[in-house]
Amino acid sequence: MDSKALYRISYGLYVIGAGNGDMYNAQIANTLIQVASQPVTVSVCLNKNNFTHDLVEQSRFFSASILAQDTPLGFIGGLGFKSGREGDKLKGLTWKKGQTGAPIVTDNALAYLEVKVTAQADAGTHTIFIGEVIEAEVLREGEPLTYAYYQQVKRGTTPKTAPSYIEKKREEVVKMDKYECSVCGYIYDPEAGDPENKIPPKTPFEKLPADWTCPVCGAGKNEFHKV
Numbered sequence: 001m002d003s004k005a006l007y008r009i010s011y012g013l014y015v016i017g018a019g020n021g022d023m024y025n026a027q028i029a030n031t032l033i034q035v036a037s038q039p040v041t042v043s044v045c046l047n048k049n050n051f052t053h054d055l056v057e058q059s060r061f062f063s064a065s066i067l068a069q070d071t072p073l074g075f076i077g078g079l080g081f082k083s084g085r086e087g088d089k090l091k092g093l094t095w096k097k098g099q100t101g102a103p104i105v106t107d108n109a110l111a112y113l114e115v116k117v118t119a120q121a122d123a124g125t126h127t128i129f130i131g132e133v134i135e136a137e138v139l140r141e142g143e144p145l146t147y148a149y150y151q152q153v154k155r156g157t158t159p160k161t162a163p164s165y166i167e168k169k170r171e172e173v174v175k176m177d178k179y180e181c182s183v184c185g186y187i188y189d190p191e192a193g194d195p196e197n198k199i200p201p202k203t204p205f206e207k208l209p210a211d212w213t214c215p216v217c218g219a220g221k222n223e224f225h226k227v
Contacts, residue, residue, distance in 0.1 A: 011147035015065040015079060016044055017095070017103040018055035024103045025084035026095070027052040028076055030147045032064050040133040042115060045126045051084035056129055060117040061100035065109040069143040073196045075108055076150070077216040081184045099135055111138045179205045179224040184217035188224065 011030040018025060031045035044064065046053040056062045067076075079089055095105045098114045106112070114135035121128040179188040188194065188208075193201040196215035199208060205224070213220055 013067050013071070013076065013145045013147055013150055014044075015063075015067065015105045015109070016046065016052055016056075017063040017065070017105055018052050018059060018061065019097070019101050019103055020055045020059045023055060024090055025051045025055055026079055026089055026093075026103060026105050027084070028080035029064075035130065040136075041118075041130060042113065042133060043128055043130045044115075045123060045128050047126050049125075053127060056117065057120070057127070059101060061102045061115065062117070062129065062131070063098055063100070063102040063104045063112055063114050065105045065112045067145040068108050068110050068140075069145045069149060071108040071145050073215040074218060077184060077214070077218060079105075081217040106139060109139055110142045110144055111136065178227065180227045181214045181217065181219050182223050182225060183219040184214060186214050186216040187227070188214075 012032065013028060013030050014032045015026050016029045016032070027046075027050055029044055029046065031043075033043055035041050035043050042064070044062065046056065052062075082089055090103060090105070093105055094107045095103045098104045098112075100114045100116065102114060104112050104114070113133050115129075115131035116134050117129050117131040119130040121130070178190055180186070181188075188205055190204050191201060193199045193203050194208075194212075194215055197212060199212070205221075205226075208221060210221070214223070
């Protein structure tokens, strides 16, 4: 089976927020889809190990912020490669408490939805939450960020807990070249440089500034290894 065929499936990138009592969390997801129009119903697929999954299951509500195409990689990495059980992922972000009680992240968002969970289905390592949209607002105009753009233009990576994660074979990593982040799997390719941090193409890894960090997860140069 050629797993690269799955890369052709179109996705967006979203921030899924959830809260229960005084606990709040948010994560990146690319699995939000509309499944019905009357009533307006959406679904999202979340890994069972994620803190956000637990909060959605407990509260029966979640929010979904639709990200803009120009969303920085660091913003995505902060919500996608860190655990809410180990720290406050919402700290430093602009967000508000919705009418459902779920946190709504408005940084880099074009619009948001608030959803009441009406059903869920087991999907092995993940749970599919299905719910009715009870509130929605457009925040600004702009082009939404797609998963393809994130992968191909921004050169972002996918956490192992994501439904769309595909483990790279060793030969695939070697072809990608140069240095890999041991935290999130981001590949620094000198031929491409790092546009997010204004590093021009043809810049060797050794010539990167000492304070340069991974554009996805913020790891330092010492967290990279040659591949």
